[in-house]
Amino acid sequence: MRRIGILTAGGDTPAMNATIQGAVTRANKRRVEVYGFIKGFSSLLNASVPHVHLNPLFTEIPELEATRGGTIIGASRAYVDAKDTATLEQIADRMRRLQIEGLICVGGDGTLNGIQPFAERFPTVLAPKTIDNDLGLNHRNEPDEWERVLQDAPPGYRYKRARSRTTFDIEGMINYGTPGYATSVYVSVEGVQRVRTTAESHRRIAIVEGMGRHSGYIALGTAYGQPDIILVPEIPVNVGALVERVRELYELQKNVVIVCGEGVTDESGRELGAQHPSHDPAGNVVLSGASEALRHLLIEHFGDAYFQNYRRAESAKAAVFTRKVGHTQRGGRPILFDRFYAAQLGGKAVDMLLEGQNNALSILQWSRDKGFYVDSYDGNGFRDRWGQIHARYMHPSFYDKELMRPSRIGIEYLLPIFTNAIGHSDTEVLRQSVFDSGSLFRPFHSVNTDINKRIRYLEQAD
Numbered sequence: 001m002r003r004i005g006i007l008t009a010g011g012d013t014p015a016m017n018a019t020i021q022g023a024v025t026r027a028n029k030r031r032v033e034v035y036g037f038i039k040g041f042s043s044l045l046n047a048s049v050p051h052v053h054l055n056p057l058f059t060e061i062p063e064l065e066a067t068r069g070g071t072i073i074g075a076s077r078a079y080v081d082a083k084d085t086a087t088l089e090q091i092a093d094r095m096r097r098l099q100i101e102g103l104i105c106v107g108g109d110g111t112l113n114g115i116q117p118f119a120e121r122f123p124t125v126l127a128p129k130t131i132d133n134d135l136g137l138n139h140r141n142e143p144d145e146w147e148r149v150l151q152d153a154p155p156g157y158r159y160k161r162a163r164s165r166t167t168f169d170i171e172g173m174i175n176y177g178t179p180g181y182a183t184s185v186y187v188s189v190e191g192v193q194r195v196r197t198t199a200e201s202h203r204r205i206a207i208v209e210g211m212g213r214h215s216g217y218i219a220l221g222t223a224y225g226q227p228d229i230i231l232v233p234e235i236p237v238n239v240g241a242l243v244e245r246v247r248e249l250y251e252l253q254k255n256v257v258i259v260c261g262e263g264v265t266d267e268s269g270r271e272l273g274a275q276h277p278s279h280d281p282a283g284n285v286v287l288s289g290a291s292e293a294l295r296h297l298l299i300e301h302f303g304d305a306y307f308q309n310y311r312r313a314e315s316a317k318a319a320v321f322t323r324k325v326g327h328t329q330r331g332g333r334p335i336l337f338d339r340f341y342a343a344q345l346g347g348k349a350v351d352m353l354l355e356g357q358n359n360a361l362s363i364l365q366w367s368r369d370k371g372f373y374v375d376s377y378d379g380n381g382f383r384d385r386w387g388q389i390h391a392r393y394m395h396p397s398f399y400d401k402e403l404m405r406p407s408r409i410g411i412e413y414l415l416p417i418f419t420n421a422i423g424h425s426d427t428e429v430l431r432q433s434v435f436d437s438g439s440l441f442r443p444f445h446s447v448n449t450d451i452n453k454r455i456r457y458l459e460q461a462d
Ligand code: F6P
Pocket: 011, 130, 131, 132, 211, 212, 213, 262, 280, 286, 287, 330
């Protein structure tokens, strides 16, 4: 292969540029040109295919920095319908005309679902990214455990997981952790630690909502910030037990900090935050308001008198507050763990294309003997018997539902990722750059302005 393409799909993460840089560095070594497609699949859907040559003369462009969050080539949730063969043929033709011989898609489970029709037309592999940490399998047989249950509403069925017959061991996980996850946990840990002091000082109950859709990994990792209670989407909230625990803690320490994943449900399976659901262009449910729903629930249970009697607040509304960590946990500089492994996974994706692999992904594995190492995995190994790829659920054994915290196994899972996740340069950069006096004089200069000058188009638009 002489020229390959790369695109970044779905929501951004702090480590996408690191993945691209890892891919370009490997491609330079192997004398392969890399074109970056602008804004994910949108570029391929556009007849003029906006793209950037990322390594002219086998030297990476200076804008490509592993420490820069987000993605210099832009991302979007645009996707290509697998049934739309006319569009797929147009894309294959555009790739031919650009002499692109293989494609790397940096993405999550949605992107992995989407690359199959490409892989039938040109070699395509995936390099993983997602802050949700839900691209992977708890064990190799997991896709076989999905069942379809008939229902009246379209599409006529829903998916249900059958009881697992595999003995779970963290060593057997496929894609142990995904670039972006560690940085996003780092940001939520900071958020929790900062909210705590306000909760302590003002005798409040703080509910901090993290991202992650239906995956509880971010909430689980936020345990490093020592919240009192963690609620994850995989384990329904027992409202009675929650209220009792909040009461105990509030009476003991005059403040409580709760962390919840945005997709938490009640015991009937209803998503607390889905009171006003919406969808993004790829059909993903956009969740909002789990923390607000929990706040209302606590306000109702405690009532104003409870807080007034203790002279801690004039009303329940004043005592219970919510904060979403939101997009701050998806943006900004990636910490060392994410940068390092993102680059390796990007490099591995290049090797995979050059080895002739197709419809496959690079993965990050962990073993007790070897620690972390990168490997590759067949994309079909992620598919259920109907061809669908599911987001990985956090294994329920990671969570102790009595204590509402990570279990022993959950802690065992977190330690390898986070123990040395922050590098010296991460702390040094804080010291040197946060109060850089130059920032007061210079207006912000967006990398998009520079990349814009490098964008080229497929000359003959169809
Ligand atoms: O999948 C990543 C993610 O950040 C989820 O955790 C979150 O629910 C969603 O994307 C938010 O998407 P958007 O940035 O499009 O609002």
